[in-house]
Amino acid sequence: MGVDGNTLLRLTDLTVDFASQEGIVHAVDKVSFDVAPGELVGLVGESGCGKSVTATAILGLTRMVKNATITGKIEFEGSDLVALPEDKVRHIRGRDISMIFQDPVTSLNPVLTIERLMTEGLELHLRLSHSDAVKRAIELLGEVGIPKAAGRIKDYPHQFSGGMRQRVMIAIALSCNPKLLLADEPTTALDVTIQAQILRLMKQLSREYNAAVIVITHDLGVVAGMCQRILVMYAGRIVESGPAKPLFHHPHHPYTVGLLRSVPRLDEPRKETLQSIEGLPPDLAHLPPGCSFAPRCWLATEECWQTVPELFPTDEGHHSACFHRDALIAGAEMSA
């Protein structure tokens, strides 16, 4: 399958299994989606749903894990990253695809100066001389809003606050003009007032650099204001995907419905009690044979317990992996 001009990244049946003492953990199970150049995509799910593993697989980091088995395709600009040898992937990782990690405190090497952290990629991937790389690094730090960047380039990460460190990480991620930026919980470690600054910055820079961004988060609020398209993951599978507005307003999967109802919203009247999703997410080493959400679903029937539902198209660009999507769309009452 080739990738046309309108697709930057195409995942086809990406599956990542980890061998463990408990048995095989199906972290990512046949995940397929496309990302267009410059597109802002939100990948939403709870811890253990496979969202971060999907990101590290795209970056070619899971292949280094000994007990991991990766199948399926990750086509980036036409070449399959799963099949590509490591020395080729290394040219893409950090240059064309870069990543912003969750915790700016632990993911910047504390014994290296900001200058060293910033120039490493510029010298390696863009073959800039050291002095050019320093110049570019200072420019980048200015762009991400670090005041007096030239004076701070010799500082160490601990001399920056959490929000500032996240800005440094964004500057590093953008330094080689990536085509795809993976942001794994980029604001989870930050306070709300700082979160607003960082999300705004990411959106603005993605436009300036025409970089596609996959924002990985458990916080529906974070992606609502930022992403054009949302993918909802549950227990290693994508259960719903679609354009942000219809997906938030008329979700086509019971899990998304439950998730949206269980979070209190500041712009709505207070409720007596929250509608919670009962039960727990399944153990990835012992997934139920059918739909993984069936044990917690108020719509589940015999069919759901037996067969894994694939992603069915429901509407313009909108997909749902639910056998009862029609009933749900028609307005089935939540009785959970």
Added chain:
Amino acid sequence: MSANGTETLVTVEDLRVHFPITSGIVFQRKVGAVYAVDGIDLEIKKGETLGLVGESGCGKSTTGRAILQLIHPTTGRVLYSGADLAHLKGGALRKQRRRMQMIFQDPYASLNGRMTVGDIVGEPLLVHKMGDRSQRKAKVRELLETVGINPNTLNRYPHEFSGGQRQRIGIARALAVEPNFIVCDEPISALDVSIRAQIINLLQQLQREFGLTYLFIAHDLSVVRHISDRVAVMYLGRIVELAENAVLYESPMHPYTQALLSAVPIPDPAAEEIRRAVVLTGDVPSPVEPPSGCHFHTRCPAAKDGLCDVEDPPLSEVRPGHWAACHLVTGDDYPHIRAGEDDLAVVEEPPAESAPQGGEMA
């Protein structure tokens, strides 16, 4: 603070917790202090949920711990049903502690991994010498049932439970000694989104059932709005605003509260399109060297030179039941903060009639 006819359970007067910063190994000289909590006055009414919100490092957890005397306050008084806890020691304090319990943030760190669930939940009963062996066992089973854990699992260890279940066990432990007052310190932050609602509902149900009073500490403003009767907002060791839930969320007066509320993301793309988060410049200053005067003046778009950077604004009752610590907030008027150029916070010139809301609308 006026008690509004209801009985006050906990009174906090000028609470300060300053952690010393020392230098030297043998002779530790005090070279400074972290002003974690810097003068807090609070009244918690019987049966209410008081929400305490603020960003990380603002001293909200330290406040909760200092109220329970888990951290000894530097100065100030904490009255529980009229008794001054700061002057109680040993057995007398322990006796009072039975009435006050705590639910911790991290259910992975707050349960002893080498104790069975039954021992964890039963330990407070043992400490407070409540009942004999069989009575304690029956009580533990009853408690586990109350919080939604199968009582037959009491011989299992914490690692056999999920995060949400562990938090339920932590709640059962807090309930064991039949307290009246529980400090909930970020009880849902470490949990998965789909589990959070379960725990919030459980806390509310227990409050109704046992007539509990909560101090609910959290940084998630949407959750605090859902669960609290009144809300106090903290910034850098001080309370900047305190009001009834609906009043605080609908007409916040303090510039910081206005900016904070505008920054909370709403899970709705349409709502996010019309909202503009007010961006405050800079970061929260260090509590080691809090700014002079009003602690917020370094980031406040309404700050007045010569006033806000010099004088501490006291927390005063600007409207009945609505307290604010700001020189510019009066009963009639307050600075309306909105997102200006580049979304930076600016003060809106007051229109002829008073604006319905500060901050949130562009």
